[in-house]
Amino acid sequence: MHEARREVVIHVCVTCRREGDDPLAPRPGTRLAEALERLVPAGATLALVECLGNCKRGCSVALSSEGAWTYVFGDLTPDAAPDVVLAADLLAASPDGLMPWRGRPEPFKRGMIARIPPFPLKDAAE
């Protein structure tokens, strides 16, 4: 059975750094982004962002897809790239535009920062 899949944009903050991180070392957000560049599958687009505003809880990733909820995750580590891909895949496969809780990698349960309804509103009366 062929299932429709959503195109997903994976936004990664490349600026994220935690207190105490070596200021001369590559930033954790940049390391996460570099790992993602090698892993992002067809149907997903990687977008590097200067700041997702989640500075207290980096590394930060936001997932957007047309007609779907937008999700922001934080408290991610630079080695989270495979989990980011799994989470993006969950959203890509979601029929209703919501990322199911079940099947989320653990960091994407603990690290949920926010979710925003699809925009533009499909029907203000809904």
Place this chain on the structure above:
Amino acid sequence: MHEARREVVIHVCVTCRREGDDPLAPRPGTRLAEALERLVPAGATLALVECLGNCKRGCSVALSSEGAWTYVFGDLTPDAAPDVVLAADLLAASPDGLMPWRGRPEPFKRGMIARIPPFPLKDAAE
């Protein structure tokens, strides 16, 4: 001079409650939403949401506008409605789709939770 203004959607979480809140009292998020219903100006749309995923730092508001960054704010109080309208107005008037820092009501400086780039991406090469 006539300036173009953006239509803004103000998403308000009506479920938000803080630890220790009276479980029988109306939820702070609902009280904020009710106050906003009386204040939302022309050019803005109020959207009540069950959960914006920012449960640790409610009350929560997300501001969306076509071609603009989406902003999520938390740690808001039920009496923040006038500040929400001011923040929405800053985004509505923004020529570049970014909410300026200057002029933001204090709770919208302290309470920034996340910001997400415009979607869909205008130009992936940018």
